[in-house]
Amino acid sequence: MSGGGKDRIAVFPSRMAQTLMKTRLKGAQKGHSLLKKKADALNFRFREILRKIVENKVLMGEVMKEAAFSLAEAKFTAGDFGHTVVQNVARAQVKVRMKRENVVGVRLPVFDAYQDGPDAYDLTGLGKGGSNIAKLKKNYNKAVELLVELATLQTCFITLDEAIKVTNRRVNAIEHVIIPRIENTINYIVTELDEMEREEFFRMKKIQAKKKAERKEKEAQVVERGDGALPMKSILDAGNDDVPILFH
Numbered sequence: 001m002s003g004g005g006k007d008r009i010a011v012f013p014s015r016m017a018q019t020l021m022k023t024r025l026k027g028a029q030k031g032h033s034l035l036k037k038k039a040d041a042l043n044f045r046f047r048e049i050l051r052k053i054v055e056n057k058v059l060m061g062e063v064m065k066e067a068a069f070s071l072a073e074a075k076f077t078a079g080d081f082g083h084t085v086v087q088n089v090a091r092a093q094v095k096v097r098m099k100r101e102n103v104v105g106v107r108l109p110v111f112d113a114y115q116d117g118p119d120a121y122d123l124t125g126l127g128k129g130g131s132n133i134a135k136l137k138k139n140y141n142k143a144v145e146l147l148v149e150l151a152t153l154q155t156c157f158i159t160l161d162e163a164i165k166v167t168n169r170r171v172n173a174i175e176h177v178i179i180p181r182i183e184n185t186i187n188y189i190v191t192e193l194d195e196m197e198r199e200e201f202f203r204m205k206k207i208q209a210k211k212k213a214e215r216k217e218k219e220a221q222v223v224e225r226g227d228g229a230l231p232m233k234s235i236l237d238a239g240n241d242d243v244p245i246l247f248h
Contacts, residue, residue, distance in 0.1 A: 025183065043164060
């Protein structure tokens with residue numbers, strides 16, 4: 001794409017356009033550097049979250065296994081307490097609030113579990129099996145907290161994945177499209193300005209050569225007349241004959 005100078009910005013070759021393109025090139029290079037650093041930071045956080053997801057999933061299996069075993073123990077010692085659970089289903093004991101975490105411009109959702117109100121199952125197992133029910137509540141609370149943390153990690157994982165894709169697309173666009181196009185434009189402007197300078201120099205040489213030829217022709221005419229009189233000059237011939245008169 002950068003070869004041959006075909007892919008460039010349509011500008012008129014001038015010194016002002018060259019200065020403008022150099023400024024744009026510096027801005028594009030700086031933006032590319034910043035986006036590259038952002039992509040590296042996002043990739044680092046992405047790998048860290050992926051590692052935590054794997055660890056939490058393994059831990060989640062162990063916690064749920066322990067919670068299920070404690071549920072069997074509680075039912076064996078305290079009997080069937082399902083009716084108490086059904087009576088309190090309408091009101092949530094554990095709620096989740098969400099906040100935002102900023103990672104190099106990407107806002108990641110973070111979920112936080114908290115206890116809302118008093119424990120509705122505080123009197124459950126008062127007659128028998130109280131210790132096993134307390135252990136059951138502790139294990140399932142731990143499972144809920146771990147589940148909320150895992151939901152946070154999964155959501156952050158998806159959000160970071162999309163942000164990394166967008167950032168990488170921008171980095172590649174600047175590196176392989178924008179910067180080569182600006183560089184091609186600068187090369188085109190420099191080439192055109194050099195060509196214009198060569199054309200101007202050649203034109204000046206032609207004008208000087210033509211004026212010298214005219215002066216020699218006038219001198220030859222004076223010599224042929226033999227009277228020694230110089231021909232009358234016009235106002236356009238006043239001054240130094242070597243200085244060309246240019247009309248733009």
